[in-house]
Amino acid sequence: MVGTYKCPGCGAPIEFNSQAGELVCSYCGTHVDVSKMNSETDKYDCVVEDLEKEDAQYGDFDSYKCSNCGAEILTDENTSATSCSYCGSPAIIKERLRGQLMPKSLIPFKHNREIAKDEFRKWTKKGMLTPACFRKEATIDSIKGIYVPFWLYDYNVHVDMMANATKVRTERKGNTEYTHTSHYQVNRVMDCSFTKIPADASEKMPDSVMDKLEPFNYNELRKFEMPYLSGYSSEKYNYTKEEMNYRAESRARGYAFTECRNSIIGYSSVNVVHSNARLQRLGATYSLLPVWILNYVFKGKQYMFAMNGQTGKIVGELPISKGKAAAWFGGVFAGVSALLLLLGGILG
Numbered sequence: 001m002v003g004t005y006k007c008p009g010c011g012a013p014i015e016f017n018s019q020a021g022e023l024v025c026s027y028c029g030t031h032v033d034v035s036k037m038n039s040e041t042d043k044y045d046c047v048v049e050d051l052e053k054e055d056a057q058y059g060d061f062d063s064y065k066c067s068n069c070g071a072e073i074l075t076d077e078n079t080s081a082t083s084c085s086y087c088g089s090p091a092i093i094k095e096r097l098r099g100q101l102m103p104k105s106l107i108p109f110k111h112n113r114e115i116a117k118d119e120f121r122k123w124t125k126k127g128m129l130t131p132a133c134f135r136k137e138a139t140i141d142s143i144k145g146i147y148v149p150f151w152l153y154d155y156n157v158h159v160d161m162m163a164n165a166t167k168v169r170t171e172r173k174g175n176t177e178y179t180h181t182s183h184y185q186v187n188r189v190m191d192c193s194f195t196k197i198p199a200d201a202s203e204k205m206p207d208s209v210m211d212k213l214e215p216f217n218y219n220e221l222r223k224f225e226m227p228y229l230s231g232y233s234s235e236k237y238n239y240t241k242e243e244m245n246y247r248a249e250s251r252a253r254g255y256a257f258t259e260c261r262n263s264i265i266g267y268s269s270v271n272v273v274h275s276n277a278r279l280q281r282l283g284a285t286y287s288l289l290p291v292w293i294l295n296y297v298f299k300g301k302q303y304m305f306a307m308n309g310q311t312g313k314i315v316g317e318l319p320i321s322k323g324k325a326a327a328w329f330g331g332v333f334a335g336v337s338a339l340l341l342l343l344g345g346i347l348g
Helices: 034-040 113-125 209-210 245-264 320-345
Strands: 002-005 015-017 023-024 045-048 062-065 072-076 079-083 090-093 142-171 176-200 232-236 269-296 301-308 314-316
Touching: 023 176, 072 079, 072 245, 113 269, 113 301, 113 314, 142 245, 176 209, 176 245, 209 301
Parallel strands: 142 232
Antiparallel strands: 002 045, 002 090, 015 023, 062 072, 079 090, 079 232, 142 176, 142 269, 269 301, 301 314
16 A cells, blocks of 8 residues: 555645654645654545556556546555655555564655755766756756665674784994884784664665765664655665675674774784684664665766765766867867967077
């Protein structure tokens, strides 16, 4: 079933407002606390019926009916929250948010759509060779706020490390300088604890991009409640906590080795010759983290702009206009040539 939250004041679709931190009706201005909306679903939550899936026409997509305008809403099997492409009404697919698919927590969006669009505009201006068509409003309007599925892992790590180290000192006697090198074998044993190591569990989101969007402030994690998703998109996880465990273990091991190595100080040189880590996973929780995403194609190549919906951190790659690049290099060449001719005339 698909759920659409309705305003208790006027009955219009109501969405989570990241600036207010609660649901706000864009028609009559009514504010509703997330917890209140979630606890009074009989009063506020309108459930609309599924439409029959037509495999021949829609393939792997499921079809639902928008409760606001009656248009069809098409989703793939991973979507758990979306909106009507005709009227923009939010739609939450409840069966993909229940049982094992129910997140334990989420971080609500703090930056809204207008802020994300404004940050995108500022970001594109940093590229002198960015094509002008890339900044068109039609491109910017396709930006989407998505709650991305993550597993957050807790680990205890025991590290044994052995290193060869040296201390070098010099002294001068008369006109002679002497260098004294002392050699040491250094052993370290360290116990480390790490909490909430994130691993992106969506097959659509590039791990390299999601990793660069870190860190998130996990002090702002909230208990999962469906109304937070109203007005945004979200996806259920594609990979289980066991399938993503290797990524979290690798990061926990790397963090532990770094902490242990950084504890070896006061030497002129340090060469780690042996290290070993034993990991104990304490738990893994399913959480949704906020990301603004804009996918675009330029000259047949795909690009992605991503912004952390909590902190505003930006990750992306700007396309380069060959025409602008040629003009820029031509201008530089002409300027250098003119300078050389001028200098030649002065020196001649």
